[in-house]
Amino acid sequence: xxxxxxxxxxxxxxxxxxxxxxxxxxxxxxxxxxxxxxxxxxxxxxxxxxxxxxxxxxxxxxxxxxxxxxxxxxxxxxxxxxxxxxxxxxxxxxxxxxxxxxxxxxxxxxxxxxx
Amino acid sequence: xxxxxxxxxxxxxxxxxxxxxxxxxxxxxxxxxxxxxxxxxxxxxxxxxxxxxxxxxxxxxxxxxxxxxxxxxxxxxxxxxxxxxxxxxxxxxxxxxxxxxxxxxxxxxxxxx
Numbered sequence: 001x002x003x004x005x006x007x008x009x010x011x012x013x014x015x016x017x018x019x020x021x022x023x024x025x026x027x028x029x030x031x032x033x034x035x036x037x038x039x040x041x042x043x044x045x046x047x048x049x050x051x052x053x054x055x056x057x058x059x060x061x062x063x064x065x066x067x068x069x070x071x072x073x074x075x076x077x078x079x080x081x082x083x084x085x086x087x088x089x090x091x092x093x094x095x096x097x098x099x100x101x102x103x104x105x106x107x108x109x110x111x112x113x114x115x
Numbered sequence: 116x117x118x119x120x121x122x123x124x125x126x127x128x129x130x131x132x133x134x135x136x137x138x139x140x141x142x143x144x145x146x147x148x149x150x151x152x153x154x155x156x157x158x159x160x161x162x163x164x165x166x167x168x169x170x171x172x173x174x175x176x177x178x179x180x181x182x183x184x185x186x187x188x189x190x191x192x193x194x195x196x197x198x199x200x201x202x203x204x205x206x207x208x209x210x211x212x213x214x215x216x217x218x219x220x221x222x223x224x225x226x227x228x
Contacts, residue, residue: 042221043222
């Protein structure tokens with residue numbers, strides 16, 4: 001199932017710089033996109049989301065951009081901090097019916113922020 | 116902060132044995148889910164549960180799997196006869212409303228030998 005793809009398995013960034021994590025999707029029925037962060041031995045934690053009617057959503061250091069025509073979204077973290085080091089998952093869901101809780105995840109990107 | 120709790124954190128079982136994974140969702144949540152992640156693979160949706168019935172399930176969720184909410188607080192996933200390929204981290208999740216944020220538990224690691 002390749003409906004949501006994160007093509008970069010890992011990303012290494014210096015503290016204070018910008019981290020950009022990318023995600024592509026293929027299913028046009030997806031209308032809501034989320035980013036989750038996961039530390040080892042913990043479950044995924046919701047970070048930020050965006051509806052398909054928007055192209056940008058910002059929450060503190062985290063901004064998600066959505067390009068519907070390219071079926072691409074990205075997560076920007078500025079400035080990056082060592083505590084941001086984790087696995088970041090992109091996820092998507094379809095609208096309507098019983099599908100709200102059914103998320104389709106990408107493979108994840110391991111972000112390492114060096115002091 | 117309220118959280119989803121899961122037990123056991125790790126279970127080792129022999130192939131063919133029954134396993135029950137337990138979850139206590141956040142108390143005012145109404146929608147419940149199981150996901151799993153096989154080592155090195157994506158997190159995959161298994162099943163959603165609302166109003167004491169399954170609302171959606173994936174192809175993975177075959178007759179060997181069942182869920183129930185026996186007492187209004189616990190939410191369980193039962194695998195009737197485990198297979199080697201059931202080895203994975205199983206995550207329980209819950210949400211308060213139909214479109215609210217999903218809160219995940221820390222996961223239960225199942226190892227089938």
